[in-house]
Amino acid sequence: MIKTTRRTTMVGAATLAAGLGRPAMAQDATVKIGVIYPLSGNSATAGNYSKMAYEVGADVINNGNADLAKFIPLAKGGGLPGLKNAKIQLIFADNQGTPAAGQNQALRLITEEKVAALIGAYQSGITLTASAIAERHGIPFVNGESVAANLTERGFKWFFRVTPVALDFARAYSAFLTAQKAAGLKTENIALVHENTEYGNSVGSVIVDQFAKDGFKVGLKIPYSANSSDVQPQVLQLKEKNPDVLIFISYTSDAILYTKTMKELNWKPGILIADNAGFNDPAFVKNMSSQVEGLINRSAFSPGKPGSVPDLFNKLYVKKTGGDELDDVSVRGLQAFMVLADALNRAGSTEPARIQAALKATDLPAEQMVAGYDGVKFDDKGQNVKAASVVTQMRGGKYVTIAPKDRATAEVILPYKGW
16 A cells, blocks of 8 residues: 655646546547536526537537538537547536535546546535635636636636626616616616525625716615525515616526515616626526516527527427427537636647636637627636626516627617516
């Protein structure tokens, strides 16, 4: 038996961080990618829909799609040509909606499953802990949808975020409200309701700061626990203050709870804005859309023109799910997966340092995007500087794009109708 010492542990970690010790790829081998998502708990719907999006992406690369191959070289099928046609094997892990579980799953995937890279983990608070484990072990971690500002402010070298972030959304909301104010709608009194994990706290602070710079004041902030079973006190407070504009930063179960409670207490603002997340979950859209007619939201997905990359992927996804279309969360996860697959192929290796170098060199054009980004190119902090989003509105059970003008498919209708 070999005795493990602190020195041998440190040497092993250093070796891993340098990208050494990974076996060479054999012909028709597989490349393992660890995928950490909430497959149970309050956000399980979002996690499982994202899981199916990843499976669609892996199938396109492993087996090919002639239509997508016109835009994306890896869609020719047969695996990753840069890795001797190795097929991608997705290893899914359930973070159970908790930072501790996400951290444990990241460690398991790295040490036991020997994954080449990690991707996930939807909730910002879980991405925070899971990516810290990847950083410690020198394993690339690609994130598709966590928007907390501090994730790219930690000085990490192995973390890459594909999605637009909180500041992008805050600016979009501010521009939207500026346009509504110019149109004569009341926007003076603004309330912000946010769940109190990393996601809600971070995005809420960014919105407040950006609004202040643009001449909007958030006069009422209501933080709450995402596990709340009763939000009547918060809604009664809103009803008493009666703000012109209400912005929600909530996950699925609490988004449903707030919607039901607002209807029960018969109160609604003139403008209701949701920061995606729970309000964009297919479970929410299916069950609650009739109660939030006119809701303003943000998204990275629009089906696009027939035959476009978003349209083609959406059709594959509809077939996979039995009728459900891609949504903002699932499309951002799928986009992150395609970025990682591209980097793996260019790296031509499963050595972490070579994958890291390939991610740093990523420069993908807009025409290859399944999400509505201008492309993918990472800055020194690992943030995609070409990420973008649109503003949408709930109309007749689905979201339609209302801003910016060059991407809009419908005109905004206000005030908020609700139920």
